[in-house]
Amino acid sequence: MTKNETTLLVTDSGLGGLSVFADIARQLEKTASFERVTLVYFNAWPFPDKGYNHFPNMATKSIVFNNAMAAMAKYTPDTILIACNTLSVIYPFTAFSQTTDIPVTGIVDHGVTLIYEHLKQTPDSRVVIFGTPTTTGENTHKKELIKMGIDPSQIINQGCVDLAGKIERDPFGREVSRMIETNAKKAALKLGSFKGTVFAALCCTHFGYCSDLFSAALARHPRQAVEILNPNTRMAQINRLTPTNLKKSAIQ
Template sequence: MKYKTIIPAIIMIMFVEILGCSQTSEKNDTMKISDSEKNIKIVVTDSGLGGLSVAEDIYHKINDTKIYDKVDIIFANALFDANSGYNRLTDRNEKIRIFNEALNGIEKNFKPDYIFVACNTLSVLYNKTEFSKKTDAKVITIVDYGVNLIDENLRKNNNSNVIIFGTKTTINGNTYGKLLVNRKFNKDRIVSQACPELQEYIEKDPKGEETFNLISKYVGLAINKLNNPENDLYASLNCTHYGYSNDLWEKAFNQHNLKLKGLLNPNSKMAAVLFTKTNKKIHKNTEIKLSVVSKVKLAEQNINSMSNLFKKSCPELSEALKNYQLKTDLFSF
């Protein structure tokens, strides 16, 4: 009788421990937050301001669900030089080293419970950092969400194709292509197109003529690589900046006489990791603090452009960006 009582208890303890161990960046879809976690600190990071859209999505969903008492959402810009960027570095190991320092700085300064790497360029580097091997924070990267979204749509029609648009680092690493081929998709269905400097144009003016011209240029280059342009076509926006210009992407494809089956943007998928069906609204109100921090000084034009973009959809984020904290010692490199 004694053993019959003890054994179920041991099994229950093991089950709880397994749930806790499942919270890794490689198993985003299984991550579960306990209702007992009332106060959390979340850092969203990017190599620019594209990840602000992920911070906005997290803000709204937490505010709607009210499963936490207090939440601190910090957007930490991982850009190391206002006149340069990760995609301008030619040495991949140097990119990894600098991003590792940025992550160390984020953990040291903010001690977050969660780090959302809302940047494809940095996400493809994350598993190579020393930080990934030692951190206690739960780190969520965007690549898996992007691959899942492409996978979900390509399976609807075996004759469909996808164009993957991204930065040079994302495309040159062929991370998306390799992961999709590993899932048994024929490589002939996948076209990858690097879009150098596009994220910079989008930050300055996401709806502008120069931005459109650059998008149209890259769309034209990508279309020329298609083996079967008559097939259903998806465009996957695998840089968090690109979604700010959704209308321009659709306009560019129309200009090239191609109608998209779908424009795929994984930005809004990342926040799902914070919620499960078992979560309940347990607070009348959730106190949410939203802030923006950057190691480098942000260009006034970029601040105005991005803050105007969020003015209606998330005025709290718009104000946080306009009043961002310049923290030059955020990390060293």
């Protein structure tokens, strides 16, 4: 272990990123690349009654999140981890991203790498990206995967309207189960008659809390083996939280 210290700030819009925060904390108790680590969790949820997916356009979303990023900077973090896919795709549009010297890492990059590895290792496979409307609408995962050589036909987006908010309020309620079932059906229709391996990427940190519900729904639709990919776990892997890796993975 190197003799140094660092402050890691983890942020999300709501409580989804707490799973990433908790995983990092648990692993740091056992091993760390730092002698002393200060962990800060910043909830960037903008208003009591609505989140970023309720804003009309990217300009509004970026202004609101820019204010949140400025507030985070007051904690003088050495690194900011955006444990939220929605905020990760908004971040490059903020003024903060153009001026800050703080390394900022988004979960989208971890998700893209995770998906890429599985698609490359598995011939005749496709991925369904489950995310919020902002995440799937920006197409960031798909664009990056195509740049890495993945065929566009292997990538299916499934935007889940209001699901993150429902999970926030009642993660195991009937409405959440119904919404996951509905989105699984829609994804199955997009897959059509495809019979190869299907990966389901839970590209909203809230969805990780309901991975069992996704697995059950996807077992019925499309009625074939589906492997869940959870970027939350990937982002929290402690061996990736070294000074060198944090600097390399910062959003440019």
